[in-house]
Amino acid sequence: MRYSGLRVIKEALTGHKGWKPIWRNPDPQPAYDYVIVGGGGHGLATAYYLANTFRKARIAVLEKGWLGSGNIGRNTTIIRSNYLLPGNEPFYEFSMKLWEGLEQEFNFNAMVSQRGILNLLHTDAQRDAYRRRGNAMRLAGADAELLDQAGVRAMYPWLNFDNARFPIKGGLMQRRAGTARHDGVAWGYARGADRAGVDLIQNCEVTGMRIENGRLRGLETSRGYIAAGKVGVAVAGSTGRVMAMAGMRMPIESHVLQAFVSEGLKPTIDGVITFGAGHFYVSQSDKGGLVFGGDIDGYNSYAQRGNMAVVEDVAQGGMALMPMIGRARLLRIWGGIMDMSMDGSPIIDKTPVEGLYLNAGWCYGGFKATPASGYAFAHLLATDTPHETARFLRLDRFERGYPIDEKGMGATPNLH
Amino acid sequence: MLIPHPLLGPRDSSEFSYLGDASLLDRPDGMAADAAARFHEYVHLRDNPAGVHRELWFHEQGDRSWLVVTRNTLTHEILGAELASDVKKGGAA
Numbered sequence: 001m002r003y004s005g006l007r008v009i010k011e012a013l014t015g016h017k018g019w020k021p022i023w024r025n026p027d028p029q030p031a032y033d034y035v036i037v038g039g040g041g042h043g044l045a046t047a048y049y050l051a052n053t054f055r056k057a058r059i060a061v062l063e064k065g066w067l068g069s070g071n072i073g074r075n076t077t078i079i080r081s082n083y084l085l086p087g088n089e090p091f092y093e094f095s096m097k098l099w100e101g102l103e104q105e106f107n108f109n110a111m112v113s114q115r116g117i118l119n120l121l122h123t124d125a126q127r128d129a130y131r132r133r134g135n136a137m138r139l140a141g142a143d144a145e146l147l148d149q150a151g152v153r154a155m156y157p158w159l160n161f162d163n164a165r166f167p168i169k170g171g172l173m174q175r176r177a178g179t180a181r182h183d184g185v186a187w188g189y190a191r192g193a194d195r196a197g198v199d200l201i202q203n204c205e206v207t208g209m210r211i212e213n214g215r216l217r218g219l220e221t222s223r224g225y226i227a228a229g230k231v232g233v234a235v236a237g238s239t240g241r242v243m244a245m246a247g248m249r250m251p252i253e254s255h256v257l258q259a260f261v262s263e264g265l266k267p268t269i270d271g272v273i274t275f276g277a278g279h280f281y282v283s284q285s286d287k288g289g290l291v292f293g294g295d296i297d298g299y300n301s302y303a304q305r306g307n308m309a310v311v312e313d314v315a316q317g318g319m320a321l322m323p324m325i326g327r328a329r330l331l332r333i334w335g336g337i338m339d340m341s342m343d344g345s346p347i348i349d350k351t352p353v354e355g356l357y358l359n360a361g362w363c364y365g366g367f368k369a370t371p372a373s374g375y376a377f378a379h380l381l382a383t384d385t386p387h388e389t390a391r392f393l394r395l396d397r398f399e400r401g402y403p404i405d406e407k408g409m410g411a412t413p414n415l416h
Numbered sequence: 417m418l419i420p421h422p423l424l425g426p427r428d429s430s431e432f433s434y435l436g437d438a439s440l441l442d443r444p445d446g447m448a449a450d451a452a453a454r455f456h457e458y459v460h461l462r463d464n465p466a467g468v469h470r471e472l473w474f475h476e477q478g479d480r481s482w483l484v485v486t487r488n489t490l491t492h493e494i495l496g497a498e499l500a501s502d503v504k505k506g507g508a509a
Contacts (some may be wrong), residue, residue: 015420056435171488173418192443205439238466239461239464240463240464240465241464249457249461249462249464250461250462250464251460251461251462252462252464253436253464254464254466254489280498298430298433298434299434299471299487300436300464300471300489301489301492302439302490303489303492304492307417307428307429307492309428309429342459342460398456398459398460399453399456399460409452411459411460413436414434414436
């Protein structure tokens with residue numbers, strides 16, 4: 001069924017009896033050409049592009065829970081392409097361009113809203129750094145605009161411009177950035193993949209890998225053995241656990257990142273504001289809740305919940321930036337498990353095991369990358385060559401000495 | 417999280433800063449023939465277990481000692497803490 005305005009009107013007039021489940025719930029077949037492990041945003045996008053763009057084949061997505069039950073359902077929905085380094089920026093701008101055409105392409109309302117992202121700056125040195133970043137973005141075909149204090153004041157007059165420690169002196173603006181409905185993205189890709197014949201297999205946990213003479217033959221799962229031509233692992237958060245089944249240690253630590261939503265408030269914040277110096281960023285959902293967060297907790301965790309110290313830190317950052325939220329009540333707090341890589345950048349690459357491919361290390365920036373990650377991973381799986389925008393995102397870059405270290409932190413995964 | 421400091425008793429984890437897996441105590445020999453490969457493993461690769469994890473915490477806002485804390489990464493339950501200098505002397509990390 002194709003969705004359209006006409007369809008909505010027709011269904012409204014006929015008692016909404018025509019809406020059907022938007023994907024099948026098939027049992028696993030004994031063998032597939034391609035198996036994607038992980039039915040989150042990246043896995044579903046990979047299956048979608050593999051089925052639609054590259055080749056018709058027998059494709060399955062294995063998900064241990066329900067579709068979209070991991071970080072695609074737990075993030076703060078920001079999409080942007082404001083990176084600096086040549087290994088990253090063309091990839092994220094490719095993702096931004098895919099976002100712009102996504103809803104038309106997969107015929108699903110992902111509520112992509114290009115409401116702009118503003119990175120605040122407080123010092124001359126930061127202004128220089130943001131000017132450089134903005135120029136790097138524009139060289140890669142993205143948009144960027146350096147605002148002075150008056151420019152920021154015109155947009156957000158209620159910010160605390162005279163904070164003694166971090167007075168706001170301007171900001172780097174990307175107007176094409178914004179937000180998207182995170183679940184809608186997963187559902188849209190799932191529906192599109194299912195329509196292209198992909199088997200989306202839920203409640204199917206991978207428990208082992210059958211590897212013979214350095215080649216992956218198939219996967220042991222909670223629903224039986226599944227033979228596979230090629231396997232793509234896209235399980236950010238659990239990468240270490242899954243890749244350990246292939247005997248590999250990863251350049252990744254799993255950390256918890258918390259996110260917060262306030263009670264619904266009147267429309268106040270048009271776009272996304274980041275206050276990096278105060279470890280705080282915020283946007284406002286269409287329902288009115290302030291959606292905000294800060295840093296990861298900083299210790300290895302698989303718990304999907306964090307501790308009070310970071311809650312306090314984020315709340316203090318918010319109060320420093322916008323004192324008016326002091327009496328807003330917090331509605332929800334939750335945590336997600338981040339694949340923190342050693343340089344803060346992701347991995348889309350083959351592995352030393354033939355037939356096993358890896359998509360991992362998204363740190364806390366995986367959501368915005370969903371379309372390009374799926375596209376580039378599908379490209380790699382189908383052609384055995386990296387997509388041109390993802391050719392630096394190699395697994396062996398640490399060993400070779402070519403990290404993509406946006407923050408210049410070195411191999412300290414809890415600081416990226 | 418409260419960390420049971422072996423000298424100071426229970427201390428809030430926010431007094432500490434975190435480094436990572438306690439295997440970082442075992443620094444490879446830089447003069448060994450395969451030093452480059454071993455340092456790659458030492459610096460970049462992690463076991464990253466879901467469950468019991470031995471890890472280094474630095475009591476930065478306290479007595480500035482390094483601790484090896486044993487903690488469950490699935491529940492955040494802390495199972496024990498030792499002085500890293502004792503662990504190092506014992507030879508096992």
